[in-house]
Amino acid sequence: MLLTTIAGSLPKPPWLAAPETLWAPWRLPREQLAEGQRDAVLVALKDQERAGIDIVTDGEQSRQHFVHGFLAGLEGIDFGRRVTIGIRADRYRAEVPTVTGPLCRRAPVHLGEVRWARAHTARKLKFTLPGPRTLGDTLADEYYRDRVGLAMEFARLLNEEARDLVAAGLDVLQLDEPAFNVYMDDVKTWGIDALHRAVDGLGCRTAVHICYGYGIKANIDWKRTLGAEWRQYEETFPLLAQSRIDQISLECANSRVPLSLLGLLAGKDVLVGVIDVATQAIETPEEVAATIRRATAYVRPERLYPCTNCGMVPLPRAVARGKLQALGGGARLVRRELGVA
Ligand code: ZN
Secondary structure: OOOOEOOOOOOOOOOOEOOOOOOOOEOOOHHHHHHHHHHHHHHHHHHHHHOOOOEEOOOOOOOOOOOHHHHOOOEEEEEEEEEEEEEOOOOEEEEEEEEEEEEEOOOOOOHHHHHHHHHOOOOEEEEEEEOHHHHHHOOEEOOOOOHHHHHHHHHHHHHHHHHHHHHOOOOEEEEEOHHHHOOHHHHHHHHHHHHHHHHOOOOOEEEEEOOOOOOOHHHHHHHHOOOOOOOHHHHHHHHHHOOOOOEEEEEOOOOOOOHHHHHHHOOOEEEEEEEOOOOOOOOOHHHHHHHHHHHOOOOOHHHEEEEEOOOOOOOOHHHHHHHHHHHHHHHHHHHHHOOOO
16 A cells, blocks of 8 residues: 555656756757667666655656657647647647647557566556647647547547557556646536546556646746635546546645545545655655655545656756655655554
8 A cells, every 4th residue: 555656757867858848859869869768768767666666657758748749649740830829728838739630640659668668667557648638738729620629539549549558568547637727617528528538448547647737937836826725626526536537646745735625536546746846855755754644634545646746857867866765765654654564
């Protein structure tokens, strides 16, 4: 119990991509890139194993950004036609590609990455894909011109992809939906349906990660506007509790999310964020343990998975490594108290 995992991403080595940067450009020439990415995955796996993380990821070492990795493998999206738009309800501006034709997945996008990671760790393996709502929010669409239709099309393609990845030995398939904390009405009317379509028939555990974003300035400024208590989850958790998704990931470290909202997720595994990714201060294992203990008031330890608040890709590597150690160490402390060490 209290099995640890991470939201998904880890910093890339400086020889692979510019450090501490979102959408960081690759630093290797095209002919060396795939090999460099594979090497970086080995380091990411090793760092997690050393820290005692139970359910590991590939650290998202092979994608430039958590959304654009999957998009880059699809037909119908023109990365040559990048435009700068406001995303997440105009919270910040990002340069995004454009949908210019029917979406099509000619071949698996991430299968090689999952096979490589699966072959190099004996731990349980999780892989992350962007969720349909967030995908639709992180591009320009000049073809479908129908937000729901586009998301459902993405959900269909995600399901095709996920089936291939699960067949390669995945234990957990996670969909990242930070947009679920922004477009609350969409979550209610069709967001959960889109998730269901994406995970339909998968033979593994399924997770959805919802968060308040990386620790970039635009997000920190946004959080200041959310008041003393962040209650976005209060609207979505009852819907997710009724859904067919197995695990829900949320942020609890240094966030203003009332922990009582965890009580809305009865019957689900809860990935409780106990590591703040918006600060370079490294938590102590005792601090992590304290957050876990507080969460056990609402989630049984068998259902509680200590996790990071969000991806750690923008952090310095040494900081991320320290936070991984704190995550593993904090969970060990609480397990020991519960007599299951
Ligand atoms: Zn996140």
